Amino acid sequence: MTASPTPTTAEDLRGAGLRVTATRVALLETVRDGDHLGAEAIASGVRDRVGHISLQAVYEALHALTAAGLVRRIEPAGHPARFEGRVGDNHHHIVCRSCGAVVDVDCAVGDAPCLTAADDRGFAIDEAEVVYWGVCPDCSTGRSS
Numbered sequence: 001m002t003a004s005p006t007p008t009t010a011e012d013l014r015g016a017g018l019r020v021t022a023t024r025v026a027l028l029e030t031v032r033d034g035d036h037l038g039a040e041a042i043a044s045g046v047r048d049r050v051g052h053i054s055l056q057a058v059y060e061a062l063h064a065l066t067a068a069g070l071v072r073r074i075e076p077a078g079h080p081a082r083f084e085g086r087v088g089d090n091h092h093h094i095v096c097r098s099c100g101a102v103v104d105v106d107c108a109v110g111d112a113p114c115l116t117a118a119d120d121r122g123f124a125i126d127e128a129e130v131v132y133w134g135v136c137p138d139c140s141t142g143r144s145s
Contacts, residue, residue, distance in 0.1 A: 016068035032085035098139035
């Protein structure tokens with residue numbers, strides 16, 4: 001029994017009902033290859049792959065990819081939006097208070113939404129978003145030396 005091949009970026013775009021363009025392919029691959037990138041870093045990555053792209057075009061494409069569920073937008077308080085390709089698994093994030101680094105952390109307990117509200121107030125909860133704050137190992141080492 002052979003494993004089914006991983007879908008290509010173009011197949012992912014088509015599957016989400018989006019038109020396949022070189023820019024969208026480059027943008028989605030940049031986000032997936034990156035690590036919680038901001039729009040400027042994504043624009044730079046796309047430019048490296050396909051040439052010129054305006055920041056406005058990057059924001060428009062990110063909006064479309066986010067709406068289609070191919071990209072996740074996170075906005076830690078006091079920080080600009082970041083984008084990641086890890087979607088659909090209800091994971092959370094740790095943010096460094098010093099340098100702003102963002103890393104993934106899996107759900108704290110159990111199945112999605114992984115946290116049960118003390119009182120759901122009648123809502124059918126299907127997702128929880130948790131942001132842990134602290135100081136990353138690099139910044140901790142810098143403080144102690």
